[in-house]
Amino acid sequence: MPRPDGRLNDELRPLRFRTDAPGYAAGRVLAELGNTVVLCTCSIEAHVPEFLEGKGLGWLTAEYSMLPGSTLGRKPRDRSGKIDGRSVEIQRLIGRALRAVTNLEKLGERTLWVDCDVLQADGGTRVTAISGAWIAVNQALHNSASKYGFTPREILTDSVAAVSVGLLSDEVLLDLNYLEDKDADVDLNLVMTGSGRLVEVQAGGEEATFIPEQLQEMLRLGSQGIDQITQLQRQVTSM
Numbered sequence: 473m474p475r476p477d478g479r480l481n482d483e484l485r486p487l488r489f490r491t492d493a494p495g496y497a498a499g500r501v502l503a504e505l506g507n508t509v510v511l512c513t514c515s516i517e518a519h520v521p522e523f524l525e526g527k528g529l530g531w532l533t534a535e536y537s538m539l540p541g542s543t544l545g546r547k548p549r550d551r552s553g554k555i556d557g558r559s560v561e562i563q564r565l566i567g568r569a570l571r572a573v574t575n576l577e578k579l580g581e582r583t584l585w586v587d588c589d590v591l592q593a594d595g596g597t598r599v600t601a602i603s604g605a606w607i608a609v610n611q612a613l614h615n616s617a618s619k620y621g622f623t624p625r626e627i628l629t630d631s632v633a634a635v636s637v638g639l640l641s642d643e644v645l646l647d648l649n650y651l652e653d654k655d656a657d658v659d660l661n662l663v664m665t666g667s668g669r670l671v672e673v674q675a676g677g678e679e680a681t682f683i684p685e686q687l688q689e690m691l692r693l694g695s696q697g698i699d700q701i702t703q704l705q706r707q708v709t710s711m
Contacts, residue, residue: 473641476651477506484635484647484697489607489708497587499612503604506649507594512604514612515585516620530579532609534566534586536601542590562598563588565672569602569663570609572671573630578622584609595650599634599661603701606632610709631666631705635697637690639682644689646697658682662694666702 479485485506493500499514520531536559540546550556566588574584586609588601606628613624638648639658648656657680663671675687 473643475645477649479647481643482646482693482696484700485649487701487704489604489704491607491611491708497608497612498615499608499610501604501608501611503600503607505596505600505603505647507592508596508600508649509590509592510597510600510604511587511589511591512601512608513587514605514608515587516612516616517583517585518581518620520581520583524581528577528581530574530576530582530584532567532571532574532576532579532584532586534563534570534588534605536563536566536588536590536598538590538593538597542593562601565598565661565663565674566602566605569632569634569671570605572663573606573628573632573665574609575627575629578626580620580622582620584612593650595648595653596636599636599663602632602634602663603705607705607709630669631702631709632663632671633666633698633701633705634661634663635694635701636661637694637697639680639686639690644686644693646693658686658690660687660690660694662691662698664695664698666706668695 488504490502493502497513497515501512503510538547586605590597636648637660638645638656640656658677660675
């Protein structure tokens with residue numbers, strides 16, 4: 473079955489990381505995957521949450537939101553500190569993914585604040601956010617190294633990237649856009665390091681089941697996609 477945008481089953485949408493995004497954060501990246509656009513920023517604060525004070529460890533935390541104009545119908549803003557369950561799930565995923573490759577001891581008692589704001593959504597916002605956020609963290613560490621006296625390469629131990637894979641009409645598809653994602657029988661979000669280690673695998677059927685062989689194919693295709701993303705990440709960073 474042909475895909476809506478004419479891609480092959482194992483083909484990523486056009487991917488671009490713009491490291492000249494506007495703003496004042498130490499790290500600023502505009503991540504574009506097809507028609508999905510996410511602004512990823514990283515700010516550094518010289519203190520940590522109370523539960524880490526005096527332990528010599530740093531912290532990394534992430535926040536994620538979809539701006540009102542990012543979808544076809546206006547998405548209401550989160551108000552009064554209330555964040556919808558989906559956003560909470562995604563920002564926790566982003567934080568886990570980035571902490572997996574961050575040496576918090578080398579960071580010292582500082583906090584990396586990562587903010588991912590979806591400007592335009594067409595499927596894959598969480599995986600685009602993770603891939604772009606890693607670049608923003610890398611950029612923030614390099615831009616702040618002289619100020620704080622740390623070595624960025626000691627703090628970021630590896631790269632991390634993510635991609636979506638799905639099963640639609642018994643075909644395994646890499647990097648689903650919205651039209652594919654809404655009809656997919658199985659959704660899988662894969663997070664891996666640049667050295668090929670798994671960080672997280674989120675997979676589930678939507679009123680459907682899948683067999684181990686299909687899971688293996690989704691993991692294979694996802695790993696292939698992450699290899700491509702990793703290459704592009706490293707082209708725009710010093711790592």
